[in-house]
Protein backbone atom coordinates (compact mmCIF):
# COMPACT_ATOMS: atom_id res chain seq x y z
CA UNK A 1 0.00 0.00 0.00
CA UNK A 2 1.12 3.58 -0.66
CA UNK A 3 0.73 6.38 1.88
CA UNK A 4 -1.08 9.34 0.32
CA UNK A 5 -1.26 11.60 3.37
CA UNK A 6 0.99 11.31 6.38
CA UNK A 7 0.88 13.55 9.44
CA UNK A 8 3.92 13.25 11.68
CA UNK A 9 3.62 14.57 15.25
CA UNK A 10 1.47 17.47 14.03
CA UNK A 11 0.90 20.36 16.44
CA UNK A 12 -1.36 23.37 16.02
CA UNK A 13 -1.26 25.76 18.99
CA UNK A 14 -3.57 28.70 18.45
CA UNK A 15 -2.82 32.01 20.13
CA UNK A 16 -5.23 31.54 23.01
CA UNK A 17 -8.62 33.04 23.52
CA UNK A 18 -8.86 34.25 27.12
CA UNK A 19 -6.34 35.32 29.74
CA UNK A 20 -3.04 33.62 30.57
CA UNK A 21 -0.95 33.71 33.77
CA UNK A 22 1.02 36.94 34.27
CA UNK A 23 2.47 38.06 30.94
CA UNK A 24 2.27 34.64 29.35
CA UNK A 25 0.30 34.52 26.09
CA UNK A 26 -2.26 31.75 26.51
CA UNK A 27 -2.05 28.98 23.93
CA UNK A 28 -4.82 26.64 22.85
CA UNK A 29 -3.25 23.25 22.19
CA UNK A 30 -5.86 22.29 19.60
CA UNK A 31 -3.68 19.58 18.05
CA UNK A 32 -0.88 18.39 20.28
CA UNK A 33 1.10 15.71 18.49
CA UNK A 34 -1.06 13.82 15.99
CA UNK A 35 0.45 11.21 13.69
CA UNK A 36 -1.70 9.39 11.15
CA UNK A 37 -1.39 7.89 7.70
CA UNK A 38 -3.99 7.50 4.95
CA UNK A 39 -3.23 4.94 2.25
CA UNK A 40 -4.36 5.32 -1.37
CA UNK A 41 -8.05 4.36 -1.59
CA UNK A 42 -8.50 4.28 2.20
CA UNK A 43 -10.95 6.08 4.50
CA UNK A 44 -9.57 7.09 7.88
CA UNK A 45 -12.03 8.60 10.34
CA UNK A 46 -11.18 11.02 13.13
CA UNK A 47 -13.82 10.97 15.87
CA UNK A 48 -14.23 12.70 19.21
CA UNK A 49 -16.21 15.29 21.13
CA UNK A 50 -16.65 18.90 20.08
CA UNK A 51 -13.43 20.90 20.57
CA UNK A 52 -11.04 17.91 20.60
CA UNK A 53 -9.18 19.19 17.51
CA UNK A 54 -10.71 17.24 14.59
CA UNK A 55 -11.29 20.18 12.24
CA UNK A 56 -7.98 21.82 13.13
CA UNK A 57 -6.21 18.59 12.11
CA UNK A 58 -8.01 18.56 8.74
CA UNK A 59 -7.49 22.27 8.22
CA UNK A 60 -3.76 21.98 8.94
CA UNK A 61 -3.48 19.28 6.25
CA UNK A 62 -5.28 21.64 3.85
CA UNK A 63 -3.00 24.57 4.69
CA UNK A 64 -5.89 26.42 6.38
CA UNK A 65 -4.45 26.27 9.92
CA UNK A 66 -0.92 27.32 10.92
CA UNK A 67 1.35 24.43 11.87
CA UNK A 68 3.27 24.91 15.11
CA UNK A 69 5.35 21.75 14.75
CA UNK A 70 5.45 18.43 12.95
CA UNK A 71 5.42 17.43 9.30
CA UNK A 72 2.86 16.76 6.59
CA UNK A 73 3.69 14.52 3.64
CA UNK A 74 1.44 14.19 0.59
CA UNK A 75 2.35 11.36 -1.78
CA UNK A 76 5.74 11.20 -0.09
CA UNK A 77 6.48 14.93 -0.51
CA UNK A 78 7.21 17.06 2.56
CA UNK A 79 4.85 20.05 2.21
CA UNK A 80 7.22 22.32 4.14
CA UNK A 81 9.88 21.91 1.41
CA UNK A 82 7.64 22.88 -1.52
CA UNK A 83 7.58 26.26 -3.26
CA UNK A 84 4.35 28.30 -3.17
CA UNK A 85 3.53 27.24 -6.74
CA UNK A 86 4.21 23.56 -5.98
CA UNK A 87 1.92 23.79 -2.95
CA UNK A 88 -0.84 25.41 -4.99
CA UNK A 89 -0.55 22.62 -7.59
CA UNK A 90 -0.62 20.00 -4.87
CA UNK A 91 -3.68 21.45 -3.16
CA UNK A 92 -5.68 20.64 -6.31
CA UNK A 93 -5.17 17.03 -5.29
CA UNK A 94 -6.60 17.68 -1.82
CA UNK A 95 -10.14 19.03 -1.55
CA UNK A 96 -12.61 19.53 1.28
CA UNK A 97 -16.32 19.02 1.90
CA UNK A 98 -17.58 20.90 4.96
CA UNK A 99 -20.68 20.29 7.07
CA UNK A 100 -22.86 23.14 5.88
CA UNK A 101 -23.60 23.26 2.14
CA UNK A 102 -25.59 26.49 2.56
CA UNK A 103 -22.48 28.27 3.86
CA UNK A 104 -20.29 26.61 1.22
CA UNK A 105 -22.38 27.74 -1.77
CA UNK A 106 -22.83 31.28 -3.04
CA UNK A 107 -26.63 31.75 -3.10
CA UNK A 108 -26.41 33.84 -6.29
CA UNK A 109 -24.64 31.16 -8.37
CA UNK A 110 -26.57 28.46 -10.23
CA UNK A 111 -25.66 24.81 -9.68
CA UNK A 112 -23.68 24.71 -12.93
CA UNK A 113 -21.72 27.87 -12.11
CA UNK A 114 -20.98 26.71 -8.57
CA UNK A 115 -19.56 23.43 -9.86
CA UNK A 116 -17.66 25.26 -12.63
CA UNK A 117 -15.96 27.75 -10.27
CA UNK A 118 -12.68 25.82 -9.67
CA UNK A 119 -12.43 24.95 -13.38
CA UNK A 120 -12.85 28.59 -14.41
CA UNK A 121 -10.25 29.66 -11.83
CA UNK A 122 -7.84 27.15 -13.37
CA UNK A 123 -8.37 28.61 -16.84
CA UNK A 124 -10.44 25.85 -18.48
CA UNK A 125 -12.15 26.82 -21.78
CA UNK A 126 -15.93 27.36 -21.78
CA UNK A 127 -16.54 24.23 -23.85
CA UNK A 128 -14.43 22.02 -21.54
CA UNK A 129 -16.10 23.53 -18.47
CA UNK A 130 -19.61 22.79 -19.80
CA UNK A 131 -18.70 19.18 -20.61
CA UNK A 132 -17.01 18.61 -17.24
CA UNK A 133 -19.96 20.11 -15.33
CA UNK A 134 -22.34 17.68 -17.11
CA UNK A 135 -20.06 14.78 -16.21
CA UNK A 136 -19.80 15.84 -12.56
CA UNK A 137 -23.55 16.35 -12.17
CA UNK A 138 -24.20 12.85 -13.50
CA UNK A 139 -21.45 11.44 -11.28
CA UNK A 140 -23.02 12.76 -8.07
CA UNK A 141 -26.62 11.96 -9.07
CA UNK A 142 -27.90 15.43 -9.97
CA UNK A 143 -30.35 15.75 -12.89
CA UNK A 144 -29.43 17.88 -15.89
CA UNK A 145 -32.58 19.98 -15.31
CA UNK A 146 -31.09 21.16 -11.98
CA UNK A 147 -28.26 22.97 -13.82
CA UNK A 148 -29.83 26.41 -13.60
CA UNK A 149 -31.33 26.16 -10.11
CA UNK A 150 -29.97 28.21 -7.20
CA UNK A 151 -28.84 26.42 -4.02
CA UNK A 152 -31.86 27.55 -2.00
CA UNK A 153 -34.19 25.83 -4.50
CA UNK A 154 -32.54 22.49 -3.73
CA UNK A 155 -32.96 20.06 -0.84
CA UNK A 156 -30.15 19.74 1.75
CA UNK A 157 -29.00 16.45 0.21
CA UNK A 158 -28.94 17.92 -3.32
CA UNK A 159 -26.97 20.92 -2.07
CA UNK A 160 -24.36 18.62 -0.53
CA UNK A 161 -24.17 16.76 -3.89
CA UNK A 162 -23.34 20.11 -5.54
CA UNK A 163 -20.59 20.70 -2.97
CA UNK A 164 -19.19 17.21 -3.59
CA UNK A 165 -19.30 17.71 -7.40
CA UNK A 166 -17.39 20.98 -7.01
CA UNK A 167 -14.82 19.32 -4.75
CA UNK A 168 -14.26 16.62 -7.40
CA UNK A 169 -14.03 19.06 -10.34
CA UNK A 170 -10.23 19.06 -10.53
CA UNK A 171 -9.96 15.29 -9.91
CA UNK A 172 -8.43 15.33 -6.40
CA UNK A 173 -6.94 12.19 -4.87
CA UNK A 174 -7.79 13.03 -1.26
CA UNK A 175 -11.02 14.56 0.04
CA UNK A 176 -11.20 15.83 3.61
CA UNK A 177 -14.81 15.39 4.69
CA UNK A 178 -15.48 17.50 7.80
CA UNK A 179 -18.83 16.34 9.24
CA UNK A 180 -20.25 16.08 5.69
CA UNK A 181 -23.62 14.62 6.74
CA UNK A 182 -24.13 16.19 10.18
CA UNK A 183 -26.44 18.92 8.87
CA UNK A 184 -28.66 16.45 6.97
CA UNK A 185 -31.77 14.49 7.96
CA UNK A 186 -30.94 10.94 9.00
CA UNK A 187 -32.79 9.53 5.96
CA UNK A 188 -30.59 11.61 3.62
CA UNK A 189 -27.35 10.91 5.51
CA UNK A 190 -27.11 7.32 4.28
CA UNK A 191 -27.69 8.41 0.65
CA UNK A 192 -24.75 10.82 0.85
CA UNK A 193 -22.55 8.27 2.64
CA UNK A 194 -23.35 5.69 -0.04
CA UNK A 195 -22.53 8.29 -2.71
CA UNK A 196 -19.13 8.91 -1.06
CA UNK A 197 -18.49 5.15 -0.97
CA UNK A 198 -19.43 4.75 -4.65
CA UNK A 199 -17.24 7.71 -5.67
CA UNK A 200 -14.36 6.20 -3.74
CA UNK A 201 -14.73 2.87 -5.60
CA UNK A 202 -15.10 4.51 -9.01
CA UNK A 203 -12.41 7.19 -8.66
CA UNK A 204 -9.96 5.54 -6.22
CA UNK A 205 -10.34 8.41 -3.74
CA UNK A 206 -8.93 8.55 -0.23
CA UNK A 207 -10.90 10.22 2.55
CA UNK A 208 -10.01 11.83 5.85
CA UNK A 209 -13.46 11.61 7.41
CA UNK A 210 -14.09 13.86 10.41
CA UNK A 211 -17.16 13.11 12.51
CA UNK A 212 -18.52 13.09 16.05
CA UNK A 213 -21.02 10.39 15.02
CA UNK A 214 -19.78 6.85 15.55
CA UNK A 215 -22.68 5.26 13.64
CA UNK A 216 -21.62 7.22 10.56
CA UNK A 217 -17.98 6.26 11.05
CA UNK A 218 -18.88 2.57 11.37
CA UNK A 219 -20.62 2.80 7.98
CA UNK A 220 -17.83 4.48 6.05
CA UNK A 221 -14.34 4.14 7.57
CA UNK A 222 -11.68 1.47 7.12
CA UNK A 223 -9.73 2.75 10.11
CA UNK A 224 -10.65 5.01 12.98
CA UNK A 225 -8.61 7.42 15.12
CA UNK A 226 -10.30 8.44 18.37
CA UNK A 227 -9.19 11.91 19.40
CA UNK A 228 -9.31 13.49 22.85
CA UNK A 229 -7.96 16.91 23.80
CA UNK A 230 -5.65 17.27 20.80
CA UNK A 231 -4.22 13.75 20.76
CA UNK A 232 -5.14 10.35 19.36
CA UNK A 233 -6.03 7.97 22.20
CA UNK A 234 -6.89 4.90 20.13
CA UNK A 235 -6.42 3.86 16.53
CA UNK A 236 -7.24 0.70 14.63
CA UNK A 237 -9.34 -0.99 11.95
CA UNK A 238 -12.93 0.22 12.43
CA UNK A 239 -14.50 -3.22 12.84
CA UNK A 240 -11.94 -4.23 15.48
CA UNK A 241 -12.13 -0.99 17.47
CA UNK A 242 -15.94 -1.20 17.50
CA UNK A 243 -15.93 -4.87 18.51
CA UNK A 244 -13.22 -4.58 21.19
CA UNK A 245 -12.41 -0.99 22.24
CA UNK A 246 -9.29 -0.87 24.41
CA UNK A 247 -9.26 2.74 25.63
CA UNK A 248 -11.77 3.74 28.37
CA UNK A 249 -12.79 6.81 26.34
CA UNK A 250 -13.55 4.73 23.22
CA UNK A 251 -15.51 2.34 25.42
CA UNK A 252 -17.59 5.19 26.81
CA UNK A 253 -18.28 6.64 23.35
CA UNK A 254 -19.27 3.25 21.95
CA UNK A 255 -21.48 2.39 24.90
CA UNK A 256 -23.65 5.40 24.02
CA UNK A 257 -24.61 4.19 20.52
CA UNK A 258 -27.21 1.50 19.78
CA UNK A 259 -25.57 -1.91 19.27
CA UNK A 260 -28.25 -4.38 18.06
CA UNK A 261 -25.88 -7.33 18.64
CA UNK A 262 -25.39 -6.47 22.32
CA UNK A 263 -29.02 -5.49 22.91
CA UNK A 264 -30.06 -8.92 21.58
CA UNK A 265 -27.83 -10.55 24.17
CA UNK A 266 -29.36 -8.32 26.85
CA UNK A 267 -26.06 -6.71 27.89
CA UNK A 268 -26.25 -3.03 26.92
CA UNK A 269 -24.40 -1.17 29.66
CA UNK A 270 -23.90 2.53 29.17
CA UNK A 271 -20.74 4.17 30.54
CA UNK A 272 -21.68 7.75 31.34
CA UNK A 273 -19.00 10.34 30.61
CA UNK A 274 -18.87 12.69 33.59
CA UNK A 275 -17.89 16.35 33.13
CA UNK A 276 -16.59 18.14 30.05
CA UNK A 277 -13.47 18.02 27.94
CA UNK A 278 -10.72 19.85 29.95
CA UNK A 279 -9.61 23.19 28.48
CA UNK A 280 -6.96 22.90 25.72
CA UNK A 281 -5.54 26.13 27.22
CA UNK A 282 -4.30 24.13 30.22
CA UNK A 283 -4.21 20.41 29.37
CA UNK A 284 -3.46 18.06 32.30
CA UNK A 285 0.15 16.99 32.85
CA UNK A 286 -0.79 13.33 33.09
CA UNK A 287 -3.30 11.36 31.04
CA UNK A 288 -5.59 13.84 29.23
CA UNK A 289 -8.61 11.62 30.02
CA UNK A 290 -7.83 11.13 33.74
CA UNK A 291 -10.43 13.63 35.05
CA UNK A 292 -13.28 11.60 33.45
CA UNK A 293 -11.91 8.07 33.43
CA UNK A 294 -13.66 5.37 35.48
CA UNK A 295 -10.41 3.35 35.56
CA UNK A 296 -8.08 6.22 36.58
CA UNK A 297 -5.40 5.46 39.17
CA UNK A 298 -2.81 7.67 40.89
CA UNK A 299 -0.15 6.95 38.24
CA UNK A 300 -2.46 8.34 35.53
CA UNK A 301 -2.06 11.88 36.88
CA UNK A 302 1.73 11.71 37.14
CA UNK A 303 2.76 11.27 33.50
CA UNK A 304 1.22 11.12 30.06
CA UNK A 305 0.70 7.62 28.62
CA UNK A 306 2.33 7.14 25.20
CA UNK A 307 0.37 5.91 22.16
CA UNK A 308 1.56 2.30 22.09
CA UNK A 309 0.93 -0.74 19.96
CA UNK A 310 -1.17 -3.13 22.04
CA UNK A 311 -2.14 -5.63 19.33
CA UNK A 312 -1.65 -6.00 15.57
CA UNK A 313 -2.67 -2.70 13.92
CA UNK A 314 -4.00 -1.37 17.26
CA UNK A 315 -2.57 1.69 19.05
CA UNK A 316 -3.78 2.77 22.49
CA UNK A 317 -2.80 5.66 24.78
CA UNK A 318 -3.55 4.21 28.22
CA UNK A 319 -1.56 2.69 31.10
CA UNK A 320 -4.35 0.18 31.82
CA UNK A 321 -6.09 -0.67 28.53
CA UNK A 322 -8.57 -3.48 28.06
CA UNK A 323 -6.94 -6.47 26.45
CA UNK A 324 -8.29 -7.55 23.05
Ligand SMILES: Nc1ncnc2c1ncn2[C@@H]1O[C@H](COP(=O)(O)OP(=O)(O)OP(=O)(O)O)[C@@H](O)[C@H]1O
Nearest residue numbers: 014028030049050051052053054055056057212280
Ligand atom coordinates in the same frame (compact mmCIF):
# COMPACT_ATOMS: atom_id res chain seq x y z
N1 LIG B 1 -9.00 29.97 14.70
C1 LIG B 1 -8.90 29.61 15.97
N2 LIG B 1 -8.32 30.40 16.89
C2 LIG B 1 -8.19 30.03 18.19
N3 LIG B 1 -8.65 28.83 18.67
C3 LIG B 1 -9.25 28.01 17.79
C4 LIG B 1 -9.41 28.34 16.40
N4 LIG B 1 -10.06 27.30 15.78
C5 LIG B 1 -10.30 26.37 16.74
N5 LIG B 1 -9.81 26.79 17.94
C6 LIG B 1 -9.85 26.04 19.21
O1 LIG B 1 -9.15 24.82 19.00
C7 LIG B 1 -9.80 23.75 19.69
C8 LIG B 1 -10.14 22.65 18.69
O2 LIG B 1 -11.13 23.15 17.79
P1 LIG B 1 -11.66 22.30 16.55
O3 LIG B 1 -12.56 23.18 15.78
O4 LIG B 1 -10.50 21.72 15.83
O5 LIG B 1 -12.47 21.13 17.26
P2 LIG B 1 -13.46 20.04 16.63
O6 LIG B 1 -13.04 18.73 17.21
O7 LIG B 1 -13.48 20.15 15.15
O8 LIG B 1 -14.87 20.45 17.27
P3 LIG B 1 -16.36 20.39 16.62
O9 LIG B 1 -16.79 18.94 16.73
O10 LIG B 1 -17.15 21.30 17.50
O11 LIG B 1 -16.27 20.86 15.20
C9 LIG B 1 -11.02 24.35 20.36
O12 LIG B 1 -10.68 24.64 21.71
C10 LIG B 1 -11.28 25.63 19.59
O13 LIG B 1 -11.87 26.62 20.40
Ligand code: SF4
Nearest residue numbers: 287290293300318319
Ligand atom coordinates in the same frame (compact mmCIF):
# COMPACT_ATOMS: atom_id res chain seq x y z
S1 SF4 C 1 -4.11 6.13 31.51
FE1 SF4 C 1 -5.42 6.00 33.33
S2 SF4 C 1 -6.76 7.79 33.25
FE2 SF4 C 1 -5.84 7.52 31.23
S3 SF4 C 1 -7.32 6.35 30.10
FE3 SF4 C 1 -5.89 4.88 30.96
S4 SF4 C 1 -6.76 4.25 32.93
FE4 SF4 C 1 -7.84 6.11 32.27
Ligand SMILES: [Mg+2]
Nearest residue numbers: 054055056178
Ligand atom coordinates in the same frame (compact mmCIF):
# COMPACT_ATOMS: atom_id res chain seq x y z
MG1 LIG D 1 -15.01 20.61 13.76
